Amino acid sequence: MTIPVITVDGPGGAGKGTLSYSLARALGWHMLDSGALYRVTAFAALDSGADLADEATLAAIAGDLDVSFHPAAEGLTRVELAGRDISSDIRTESCGAAASVVAAVVPVRKALLERQRRMAQAPGLVADGRDMGTVVFPDAPLKIYLTASAGARAERRQKQLLEKGESVTLARLLETIEERDARDRSRAESPLVPADDALVIDSTGVSADAVLDTVLREARQRQLV
Numbered sequence: 001m002t003i004p005v006i007t008v009d010g011p012g013g014a015g016k017g018t019l020s021y022s023l024a025r026a027l028g029w030h031m032l033d034s035g036a037l038y039r040v041t042a043f044a045a046l047d048s049g050a051d052l053a054d055e056a057t058l059a060a061i062a063g064d065l066d067v068s069f070h071p072a073a074e075g076l077t078r079v080e081l082a083g084r085d086i087s088s089d090i091r092t093e094s095c096g097a098a099a100s101v102v103a104a105v106v107p108v109r110k111a112l113l114e115r116q117r118r119m120a121q122a123p124g125l126v127a128d129g130r131d132m133g134t135v136v137f138p139d140a141p142l143k144i145y146l147t148a149s150a151g152a153r154a155e156r157r158q159k160q161l162l163e164k165g166e167s168v169t170l171a172r173l174l175e176t177i178e179e180r181d182a183r184d185r186s187r188a189e190s191p192l193v194p195a196d197d198a199l200v201i202d203s204t205g206v207s208a209d210a211v212l213d214t215v216l217r218e219a220r221q222r223q224l225v
């Protein structure tokens, strides 16, 4: 039996996490937060004192990750590395920046590929990331590419970080967002690009509920639900 997968790709701060979570909840499907896997790999590398330029060590760390995800409060996931709660450690700006570096390492992406594909379990999977529709699940019956202006994404990120007690100026966030976008878009392996058959949604000035409605309507039209 083919497990239906809805992929949600796009740049950081466009609202992919919110959309993926609410979509998975509305459909009763599983969810894959692939960015968290890159963040956990970066965290594990930094924690063990590995050099972020040492590709072989990074790939070995990615291949051996003893990571588990546990549903927590509304919309939140507890992420454990070898039983240690690292949920907030992986959400910092510095871990995000390290994740972007680690994610450009080809052997790391290869090491994480099968782990991601195994997440496709009945009744279905919502897969959130950058290359879900292009590389990991190329046969997915519904592919979303969610984007928004850099300003709107910086504002969204600032709000998320403030909720976690991390204060960063909008100008600084805009700078890191543009820097990270450039790295994610220009890397040789799995660059951030919409799949040819993706439905592109611009969430600038659009509510999360309206984006969810659009995707649910599309899923119904394609008889996924």
Ligand code: DC
Binding pocket: 012, 034, 035, 036, 038, 039, 096, 099, 100, 101, 103, 104, 128, 129, 130, 131, 132, 180, 184
């Ligand atoms: O979505 P996020 O901010 O948690 O992602 C962290 C980093 O990982 C980001 O720089 C992009 C990268 N990433 C990736 O290269 N491929 C994915 N499928 C998911 C995330």
